[in-house]
Amino acid sequence: MGRTLAEKVWDAHVVRRAEGEPDLLYIDLHLVHEVTSPQAFEALRLAGRPVRRPDLTLATEDHNVPTSDTLLPIADPVSAAQVEALRKNCAEFDIRLFPMNDPGQGIVHVVGPQLGLSQPGMTIVCGDSHTSTHGAFGALAFGIGTSQVEHVLATQTLPQRRPKTMAVTVEGDLPPGVTAKDLILAIIARIGTGGGAGHVIEYRGAAVRGLSMEGRMTVCNMSIEAGARAGMVAPDETTFAYLAGRERVATGAAWDEAVAYWRTLASDPDAEFDREVVIDAASLTPYVTWGTNPGQAAPLGSRVPSPQDYDSPAVSASVERALSYMGLTAGTPLSEVAVDTVFIGSCTNGRLSDLRAAAEVLRGRRVAQGVRVLVVPGSMRVKAEAEAEGLDEVFEEAGAQWRSAGCSMCLGMNPDTLRPGERSASTSNRNFEGRQGPGGRTHLVSPAVAAATAVTGRLTAPADL
Amino acid sequence: MEAFTTHTGRAVPLRRSDVDTDQIIPSDWLKRIERTGFGAGLFSAWRADEAFVLNNPVYSGATILLAGPDFGTGSSREHAVWALQDYGFRAVISARFADIFRGNALGNGLLPVQLPAPTVEALQTAVEGDPNVEITVDLVAREVRGAGVTASFELDDFTRWRLMEGLDDVGLTLRHAERIAVFEGTRPAWSPTAS
Numbered sequence: 061m062g063r064t065l066a067e068k069v070w071d072a073h074v075v076r077r078a079e080g081e082p083d084l085l086y087i088d089l090h091l092v093h094e095v096t097s098p099q100a101f102e103a104l105r106l107a108g109r110p111v112r113r114p115d116l117t118l119a120t121e122d123h124n125v126p127t128s129d130t131l132l133p134i135a136d137p138v139s140a141a142q143v144e145a146l147r148k149n150c151a152e153f154d155i156r157l158f159p160m161n162d163p164g165q166g167i168v169h170v171v172g173p174q175l176g177l178s179q180p181g182m183t184i185v186c187g188d189s190h191t192s193t194h195g196a197f198g199a200l201a202f203g204i205g206t207s208q209v210e211h212v213l214a215t216q217t218l219p220q221r222r223p224k225t226m227a228v229t230v231e232g233d234l235p236p237g238v239t240a241k242d243l244i245l246a247i248i249a250r251i252g253t254g255g256g257a258g259h260v261i262e263y264r265g266a267a268v269r270g271l272s273m274e275g276r277m278t279v280c281n282m283s284i285e286a287g288a289r290a291g292m293v294a295p296d297e298t299t300f301a302y303l304a305g306r307e308r309v310a311t312g313a314a315w316d317e318a319v320a321y322w323r324t325l326a327s328d329p330d331a332e333f334d335r336e337v338v339i340d341a342a343s344l345t346p347y348v349t350w351g352t353n354p355g356q357a358a359p360l361g362s363r364v365p366s367p368q369d370y371d372s373p374a375v376s377a378s379v380e381r382a383l384s385y386m387g388l389t390a391g392t393p394l395s396e397v398a399v400d401t402v403f404i405g406s407c408t409n410g411r412l413s414d415l416r417a418a419a420e421v422l423r424g425r426r427v428a429q430g431v432r433v434l435v436v437p438g439s440m441r442v443k444a445e446a447e448a449e450g451l452d453e454v455f456e457e458a459g460a461q462w463r464s465a466g467c468s469m470c471l472g473m474n475p476d477t478l479r480p481g482e483r484s485a486s487t488s489n490r491n492f493e494g495r496q497g498p499g500g501r502t503h504l505v506s507p508a509v510a511a512a513t514a515v516t517g518r519l520t521a522p523a524d525l
Numbered sequence: 526m527e528a529f530t531t532h533t534g535r536a537v538p539l540r541r542s543d544v545d546t547d548q549i550i551p552s553d554w555l556k557r558i559e560r561t562g563f564g565a566g567l568f569s570a571w572r573a574d575e576a577f578v579l580n581n582p583v584y585s586g587a588t589i590l591l592a593g594p595d596f597g598t599g600s601s602r603e604h605a606v607w608a609l610q611d612y613g614f615r616a617v618i619s620a621r622f623a624d625i626f627r628g629n630a631l632g633n634g635l636l637p638v639q640l641p642a643p644t645v646e647a648l649q650t651a652v653e654g655d656p657n658v659e660i661t662v663d664l665v666a667r668e669v670r671g672a673g674v675t676a677s678f679e680l681d682d683f684t685r686w687r688l689m690e691g692l693d694d695v696g697l698t699l700r701h702a703e704r705i706a707v708f709e710g711t712r713p714a715w716s717p718t719a720s
Contacts, residue, residue: 075708076701081683084701086708088716096602098558107695112705118719124556138556145558156720177717189601189625205603205629207694215698217705221681253543254595254621287598289624310715318715353543353598374593378542471600473552490599492547494570 062328064225065294066260069200069325073183075217082219088182088199090212091168092119092155094146095473096187100210101149111153112216118177119150120158122167123473127436127463130161139474153213166439166465169193169407173277174441176306180295180322185212190407190489191290192283196276197303198295198325200260203284223289224334226259227327230267232341237523239417240275241409241487241506243267243339244282245347245357251337253355256288259335262327263293267341273302274413281408282489285354294326346521348394349491349504351382356491358394360509360521366390385493386501387481394519397503401484402433402460402514403496404507406470409487410438414507415446418487419454421511421522427459428517434476435460436468460514472497485513526634528691532615533661533671534588537578538649544592545599546626550608552600563604564611583656591649592619594642597626606633616662618669620645631684634691638662638669644676664688 063071076084090113097119104111111117124139134140143160150157158165165171169190172178180198185191187209194201204218212218228247248255261283263276271279276293283291293299300319303309310318349357350364356379358365367380367390383390388397404410404418415437427433435455437443443465446452452462469476470488472495478484480499487510491502503519512520554566571577578584590609596619597605606629609617614635620642622630630637640648651658651672660671664685669676687697698705 076704080681084698084704086705086712088712089719095555099560099603102558102560109695115718115720136556142556142558177719179717182716187601187603189599203601203625205601205606205625205632207603207629207632211695211698214695215702215705216709217698219694219698253598254623257595257621257624284599284625287595287623308717308719310717314715318713321713353545355543374542381541471547471552473555490545490547492545492599494551495547498551498570 062331064327064331064333065198065262065292065325066200066225069181069183070222072181082221084217085183085220086217087185087212088116089172089177089184090117091172091184091186091191092117093122093168093188094142095123096206097149097209098142098145099206100213101153103210104213109214111155111213114154116216117155117213118172119146119155120165120168120171121146121160123467123471125160125466126474127466127468127476130464163440163444166441167407167410167467169281170410170438170442174439176303176309179303179309180299181325185218189284190281192288193277193281193407195280195283195290195292196273197299198292198322200290200292202290224259226256226261226335226337227333228261228263228337228339229265230263230339230341231265232267233270234267234341234344237521238344238346239506239508240271240278242344242347244279245349245354245504246344247339248282248286248355249347249357250339251286253285253353254287256283256286259288260290260292261286261288263291268293269296272413273298274411277411278408282354285489295322346506346509348509348519350386350388350394351379352385352491352493354489354491354504356382357504360394360519362394364388364390364392364394396518398518399485399503399513400432400482401478402431402510403469403484403486403488404434404510405436405438405468406488407438408489409507410436410442412442412445414487415442415451418507418511419451421508422458422460422514423454425458425515427514431514431517433460433514434463434469436463437465439465469496471495485510485519526691526693529634529636529664529688531661531663531665532588533659534615535586535657536589536591536648536652536660537584537587538591538652539578540593540649542593543595543598546597546602546605547599549597549605550602555602555604560607561611563608567608567612588613588615589660589662590614590617591645591652592617594620596622598623601625603629606630606635610635618645618648631688632694634688636662636664636688638678640669640676640678644674647674648672
């Protein structure tokens, strides 16, 4: 029987297989940031163990870093100490680090791809659940905890149980105005926050083939919000064109050899998935979340649901609780929900094409009175590229704030947060209670919807401006 | 890692589904570089509400968390496990766990016990009726007993053995260092390096 993409990548990385035990997988790339690594480095020190492959390890400062006044010392002493700990650890263990203000610095899941480090067929891990982003290249990429960060630092391997496989096939083409973000929100709404549990999802079909690499990264990024271990897209010409010429990618005969291997990775025609879901792209419209988990999403053209719409008492209770936290009334058109803040950025939607999509909507328009708009590029390179195109001027002329790179308001570990009761339209990935600041209320949207919302002050699709 | 064989204690019912790790330990706590002291931050946003179940004194000292389905979704933060353990929990029982949380829990000796939703609900109801009822989580027999319930749960032999011995994965893997070196010799020459 044929094998799926995930199974091929898995099989190519098994260092040791023993009956009844998890497979020991070799890890090709380990990405590190300041939040989930200090305890792992400390454990290495206590055990007197070195980092096995510093050359396969890359660190960046992203979660804590301020996105304004970045030349000043970090004001929060706890954040500053954590960033300082990463610098000391990287120096001690000889790991390449992109510190704040370095032109290479950025969100870990933006930095890997832009360097060409994230490549088809690789195993990639990071102490961050959105590591699934790198699956867009046909890599097997997944988030790990700090004990596993320690394990990879010490051994360059991880013991892992073989996951199940799931195909999500998106047939047809996305209608105009419907983006990768809308697609993944619709997929999560369909299969639920636990729908992918124990599985690696492979996204397939014409609509996925038609996405740019950056769009594929947006889709794979949010696989974890469906509970999946990882998300993947088989590499194709779009992948190779993105990679060619990037800093860490092979050239000449080695490039040809790599591409020849990458072409073998696609799932075999007779491969069987443990579960298959089919989505009709033509039926999709811009999506937004209304609740407190990413599965609680609906078309922007619809209304806030009612707890009574659901048969299961447990689901009803969860919807009721979500509406109460969000301060929403069942039956309200989503397009009438007013926001205080718009956040454009994150590892989900902080890349150049995302900023272009938002700028396209904001060009020649003004941000609504009283709405705060933060535009935070995913990396310093994205920032420089956007500025070279004049996007910073488009944002600033519209009344938005143009910031430096980092995770920023996606999780509010730096000074960019919502105040209690404030409501945002956010291009990030999680609308959990308090995610963007205690008491804050988050609606997940695409960059285009975020920009249109900035103009009107309520959830708005660009087509309705 | 502390070994786990069998544990008997009182339990606290948390009747919420999709409890994400941002709720278990909010991100402000993630700035710390230590591995201990996270118990004070456990469910800190929810504990601000007096009516939250962990604030009910009848459940104080409980060591088993009876959670709703899809527990531990979202962020990979192992701090969620450290917070539950630091607060005093030894086991969490739920109808389904998020994969990363489950892996983190098993790596630290916090036992994630998966039981069918109706069984978890029966345990929650029993504990709500009598908060002093004791529940036994028996890893040796792979069984939960108490409150009129006897239910077996699944856990593979290898993981069970590792938990019962209190072994950490790094030490186990380093026994295979030679195999790792052999594998490294077979990687394609064009494999990228970070530096």
